Amino acid sequence: MLNATLIALLVVMSLALARAIKGPSIHDRILAVNMFGTKTVLLIAVICFTFGKPEFLDIALVYALINFVSVIGVLRYFEFRSRHQDGTQNGTGEVASD
Amino acid sequence: MIDVLLSYTSGLLLFLGCFFMLTGAIGLLRFPDFYSRMHAAGVTDTLATVLILSGLMLMAGWSLALFKLALIMLFIFFTSPTASHALARSAQLCALRLTHAPVDNGPADVSRPTAETSTPASRMEAAEGS
Structure with a gap:
């Protein structure tokens, strides 16, 4: 069952990667990358049980932390960039209020 | 028996998580x-993670790996809905900025010429009246 889970995880990661390459907007790509990172955490945990090495779980834990922080950071970046572009198109009053 | x-x-649990x-x-x-x-992604992400990690926890038994798996599951259980939100x-x-910007500009562009055309007409009417 562990090998089947491993294969299913690889299939799901390839599908998420296809959406990340194909996605029309930037939010589709961020969503697919978030899903890819979560599945990577699961993949590391399953590989740890397949190889019988429990030290890999620390890597999975650290990868979960890094994935969450990077997704929030990239979202912040694009949110502020879109606000800045919108403020420069409409005028300077809203940018000063924001 | 219990094993x-x-x-x-x-x-x-692993099969349900894969599904x-x-x-x-x-x-x-x-x-x-x-x-x-x-x-589709945000609803199934947390559930599949919890199911697969629960299956791995049952496979691990009472050890340090169980505690680490529980820690990963707790962390993903909190951060995955947060990232989705x-x-x-x-x-x-x-998307609101993109869809509302033409809608806000449209009535403003329509109402401005009507206001500009109505004000000289009213001024002319006022001038003719006086």
């Missing part, structure tokens, strides 16, 4: 809209 039961339960994960991935790839895609909020902000 066989634990093994079957672990296999069942939900594949469903979410196919929905992520095939749904037409961004918000429906986010529904932040993504939806950011998409709504950007």
Whole structure:
């Protein structure tokens, strides 16, 4: 069952990667990358049980932390960039209020 | 006896996790809209993670690996809805700016010439009246 889970995880990661390459907007790509990172955490945990090495779980834990922080950071970046572009198109009053 | 039961339960949990994960991935790839895609990914992500990690926890037994798996599961259980909510909020902000900007500019551009054409007419009427 562990090998089947491993294969299913690889299939799901390839599908998420296809959406990340194909996605029309930037939010589709961020969503697919978030899903890819979560599945990577699961993949590391399953590989740890397949190889019988429990030290890999620390890597999975650290990868979960890094994935969450990077997704929030990239979202912040694009949110502020879109606000800045919108403020420069409409005028300077809203940018000063924001 | 209890080992066989634990093994079957672990296999069942792993199978359910794989099923939900594949469903979410196919929905992520095939749904037409961004918000429906986010529904497919965000709903199944937490459930599949919890199921697979529960299966691995049953496989691990009482050890340090169980504690680490519980820590990963707790962390993902809190951060995955948070990331999904932040993504939806950011998409709504950007999409609202994009859809409301022409709507706000449209009536302003329509109302400005009518206001400019109405004010000279009213001024002419006022001048003719006086």
